[in-house]
Amino acid sequence: MDELMRREVLKIIESQGKAREALIPVLKAVQRVNPKQYIPQEVSQLVASTMGISESEVYEVVSFYAEFSEKPRARNVIRICDSTVCRVTHHRKTAELLEAALGIRVGEATEDGVFCLEYSPCFGACDVAPAIRINDRVYGNLDGEKLEEILQSYRR
Amino acid sequence: MKKEMALITENFLRYGPPDTAGYLEIGGFTGLEKALAGSPEELVRTIEASGLRGRGGAAYPTGKKMRQSAAYEGDTKYLICNADEGEPGTFKDRELLEKDPLGVLEGMVIAAHGVGATQGILYLREEYSHLLGLLEDSLAAMRQDGYLGRGILGGPLDFDITVFVGAGAYICGEGTSLIESIEGKPGRPRNKPPYTKAQGLFMKPTLVSNVETFSGITAIVRHGAEVFTGYGTPMSPGTKLISLCGNVNRPGTYEVPFGTTLEEIVMGIGEGVAGGRALKFVQIGGISGPLLPKEFLKMPLSYEAFEKEGLSIGSGAVLVVDETTDILDFLDAVAAFFKHESCGKCTPCREGNRQIMNILKRMREGVALPSDPENIQRIANTMKYASFCGLGKTAPTALLSAVRYCPEEIFTRRGL
Numbered sequence: 001m002d003e004l005m006r007r008e009v010l011k012i013i014e015s016q017g018k019a020r021e022a023l024i025p026v027l028k029a030v031q032r033v034n035p036k037q038y039i040p041q042e043v044s045q046l047v048a049s050t051m052g053i054s055e056s057e058v059y060e061v062v063s064f065y066a067e068f069s070e071k072p073r074a075r076n077v078i079r080i081c082d083s084t085v086c087r088v089t090h091h092r093k094t095a096e097l098l099e100a101a102l103g104i105r106v107g108e109a110t111e112d113g114v115f116c117l118e119y120s121p122c123f124g125a126c127d128v129a130p131a132i133r134i135n136d137r138v139y140g141n142l143d144g145e146k147l148e149e150i151l152q153s154y155r156r
Numbered sequence: 157m158k159k160e161m162a163l164i165t166e167n168f169l170r171y172g173p174p175d176t177a178g179y180l181e182i183g184g185f186t187g188l189e190k191a192l193a194g195s196p197e198e199l200v201r202t203i204e205a206s207g208l209r210g211r212g213g214a215a216y217p218t219g220k221k222m223r224q225s226a227a228y229e230g231d232t233k234y235l236i237c238n239a240d241e242g243e244p245g246t247f248k249d250r251e252l253l254e255k256d257p258l259g260v261l262e263g264m265v266i267a268a269h270g271v272g273a274t275q276g277i278l279y280l281r282e283e284y285s286h287l288l289g290l291l292e293d294s295l296a297a298m299r300q301d302g303y304l305g306r307g308i309l310g311g312p313l314d315f316d317i318t319v320f321v322g323a324g325a326y327i328c329g330e331g332t333s334l335i336e337s338i339e340g341k342p343g344r345p346r347n348k349p350p351y352t353k354a355q356g357l358f359m360k361p362t363l364v365s366n367v368e369t370f371s372g373i374t375a376i377v378r379h380g381a382e383v384f385t386g387y388g389t390p391m392s393p394g395t396k397l398i399s400l401c402g403n404v405n406r407p408g409t410y411e412v413p414f415g416t417t418l419e420e421i422v423m424g425i426g427e428g429v430a431g432g433r434a435l436k437f438v439q440i441g442g443i444s445g446p447l448l449p450k451e452f453l454k455m456p457l458s459y460e461a462f463e464k465e466g467l468s469i470g471s472g473a474v475l476v477v478d479e480t481t482d483i484l485d486f487l488d489a490v491a492a493f494f495k496h497e498s499c500g501k502c503t504p505c506r507e508g509n510r511q512i513m514n515i516l517k518r519m520r521e522g523v524a525l526p527s528d529p530e531n532i533q534r535i536a537n538t539m540k541y542a543s544f545c546g547l548g549k550t551a552p553t554a555l556l557s558a559v560r561y562c563p564e565e566i567f568t569r570r571g572l
Contacts, residue, residue: 023340024323064342066324067282083244084489085401088481122244123283126401127408136285
């Protein structure tokens with residue numbers, strides 16, 4: 001962790017406070033400032049020592065919730081829903097469109113670090129299934145053209 | 157044949173949230189004014205008279221819950237709106253938060269008056285964090301206009317609401333897990349008792365209710381319990397929001413009176429199966445709900461009709477699945493979801509989903525053992541009866557319903 005990131009993490013904890021109930025908001029914020037959208041072990045350790053919580057308890061929270069990643073991802077995380085509704089409406093077609101457009105498979109990241117692709121449980125967009133989510137925005141009823149337009153807006 | 161209604165959803169598209177002035181013009185906050193003009197006891201009686209039942213899926217009578225909650229004394233009492241709508245196939249709470257956040261929040265303030273709550277928290281699932289800005293703006297507007305804060309509308313009620321955003325975990329829809337999550341811990345369910353009504357968040361008395369329940373409270377107090385009970389059936393008064401999705405021509409959130417048949421929902425409101433294909437089954441109440449083959453289309457959506465079959469309407473999701481889906485593939489998707497979401501605390505749920513997936517895999521590959529049909533049912537029943545919380549208890553519902561209603565397709569046809 002470089003000095004810049006260290007200071008960023010300390011600043012986040014200062015603004016959120018050190019109470020136990022601030023842990024999840026703190027972890028959200030430290031993941032968001034990481035260009036690879038993950039929480040490295042050394043960041044978890046810094047959060048633990050600064051907030052006065054044991055490392056194992058911080059790790060327990062990081063590993064429990066789907067939002068947090070312990071592995072490097074990319075600047076933009078694309079999630080393809082693979083729960084029941086998106087499966088019966090053929091989510092694989094959307095996954096194939098994305099894989100072709102980005103030149104990667106689900107579970108991988110693009111070399112430039114702009115996108116990564118993962119499957120996700122339902123995020124409540126079943127009315128536009130099959131749906132995807134880029135960071136916190138939801139998109140559905142996609143075709144190749146629409147998808148390219150959306151991806152382009154994140155490349156800038 | 158269409159039976160759409162606008163009672164709980166009456167404010168949809170009639171004002172632009174978070175605009176409180178526009179909300180006032182269409183009768184917004186009149187429910188709160190009426191509630192504050194009367195005693196907490198009168199309010200609880202109105203909700204009891206309405207027959208409203210919890211809309212998160214458990215269907216516990218809301219009036220009874222409020223009466224029990226009101227009985228607990230304390231200088232701090234929490235009121236939590238459960239917006240952790242994680243049940244796959246369900247998105248009606250998202251619609252309420254998006255199209256009528258003030259109606260939901262008004263319901264929370266009304267309920268706070270009824271039970272004597274001092275602090276409100278709206279637990280928003282991470283996957284809906286795009287709605288955080290709108291909710292924060294709605295809360296700020298209500299504070300500005302005196303509908304939140306100290307001395308609401310010049311009376312003695314002090315109550316404010318904050319939003320807590322979850323971090324992605326289906327189990328947090330369960331009340332005690334949700335509370336653990338707000339406390340900064342992994343969302344694992346607590347032992348009950350103590351019930352959250354007595355000792356919930358930070359061990360203080362806490363009332364947790366679903367988004368649609370609060371919207372329902374707003375509508376009931378605004379119009380009177382008798383308007384609500386004027387719809388539905390005697391045992392299931394009022395209306396229900398359904399999330400219609402899957403292989404259907406017109407997916408979306410719709411409000412229907414209880415007693416509407418599944419056929420009226422799927423074929424009428426939903427305009428039938430997409431592409432003119434044949435219906436294979438519907439799954440009711442989300443991924444934790446039963447699969448019902450087409451013979452069930454005449455069944456009315458009501459608590460009593462479902463209870464008679466040993467079923468539950470859950471969150472009100474209606475997932476339409478056409479003939480192109482193999483039931484075993486579908487059941488595998490269900491088990492994979494629960495394997496991912498199981499918190500691992502109890503053995504039946506943690507190991508059961510894993511073993512069900514193993515057996516389903518053999519069945520799909522045509523290499524099932526002769527003992528597999530019996531074993532899969534034994535595992536499913538063990539989960540149903542011995543799991544620690546509702547997640548594990550309902551995880552095998554889809555499988556058990558398929559065994560019960562479609563044995564031909566999952567066993568006989570495969571030589572089992």
